[in-house]
Amino acid sequence: MADQMKREVTLNIPIHPNMELVAAQTASIIAEIMDFEEIHIDEIQLAIIETCINAFEHSNSEDSKVTVTYVVTDDELELKIADHGVGFGTDKTSLLTGEAGAQAMQKRGWGLEIIREMMDKVEIDSGDEGTTITMLKKRA
Amino acid sequence: MATSFKLDTRTEDGYAVIQTDGYLNGPTAEQLAETAKDLMNQGYSTLVINLEKTRLVNSIGISILIEIIEFLDERGGGLHFCHLTPVIERTFKMMGLAQHAEIHRDEASATTNL
Numbered sequence: 571m572a573d574q575m576k577r578e579v580t581l582n583i584p585i586h587p588n589m590e591l592v593a594a595q596t597a598s599i600i601a602e603i604m605d606f607e608e609i610h611i612d613e614i615q616l617a618i619i620e621t622c623i624n625a626f627e628h629s630n631s632e633d634s635k636v637t638v639t640y641v642v643t644d645d646e647l648e649l650k651i652a653d654h655g656v657g658f659g660t661d662k663t664s665l666l667t668g669e670a671g672a673q674a675m676q677k678r679g680w681g682l683e684i685i686r687e688m689m690d691k692v693e694i695d696s697g698d699e700g701t702t703i704t705m706l707k708k709r710a
Numbered sequence: 711m712a713t714s715f716k717l718d719t720r721t722e723d724g725y726a727v728i729q730t731d732g733y734l735n736g737p738t739a740e741q742l743a744e745t746a747k748d749l750m751n752q753g754y755s756t757l758v759i760n761l762e763k764t765r766l767v768n769s770i771g772i773s774i775l776i777e778i779i780e781f782l783d784e785r786g787g788g789l790h791f792c793h794l795t796p797v798i799e800r801t802f803k804m805m806g807l808a809q810h811a812e813i814h815r816d817e818a819s820a821t822t823n824l
């Protein structure tokens with residue numbers, strides 16, 4: 571089987587209000603080129619927005635930037651969102667609110683759950699040198 | 711950096727409609743909340759939020775929508791949403807908004823029985 575060609579786009583965005591839209595718009599354009607359906611483009615955009623605002627709010631990154639890498643193959647879009655902040659422990663990744671949170675209309679702490687709902691696969695690598703969230707969306 | 715965001719309001723007999731246009735995040739949802747509170751203070755306790763021109767709502771924006779619902783609940787009012795994209799509707803359901811506000815396909819169905 572022939573290897574799939576990978577194409578990559580990298581974007582460095584400053585931690586600044588609304589810069590998450592730059593990352594989301596870039597994802598939208600790439601996903602449109604890949605012929606993703608509109609609903610899946612919306613899902614990708616929301617996942618990337620939530621990932622970026624998580625980094626903006628919680629990373630305390632000294633370089634004040636987030637690097638977004640879009641890796642395109644024939645039928646998948648992989649997104650890597652990396653910051654050089656303080657990272658977060660696995661206890662925080664399990665702070666998911668689910669049905670109980672919905673019942674209580676809990677206001678905050680939904681970012682990771684939304685990301686997992688919107689994407690096909692999500693991996694979190696977090697430590698003292700920062701956090702990288704890798705997300706995958708398959709073209710239906 | 712400001713993004714383009716607009717709110718249009720319209721009052722009818724017994725209810726008011728707020729139409730959003732653009733990305734709903736923390737600051738823009740705060741604008742929406744202020745508009746909703748102004749309308750409540752004018753006596754409109756039933757509000758319809760039309761999201762036809764909004765494709766993206768982040769979780770901070772939704773948290774402020776929850777505050778609007780709580781504000782209306784405390785005053786015996788009600789909130790209705792219409793023209794949600796499938797992704798926005800799914801996110802609203804995840805975060806519990808659908809249990810405390812009504813979701814309608816379009817403005818006509820939202821206002822039929824008000």
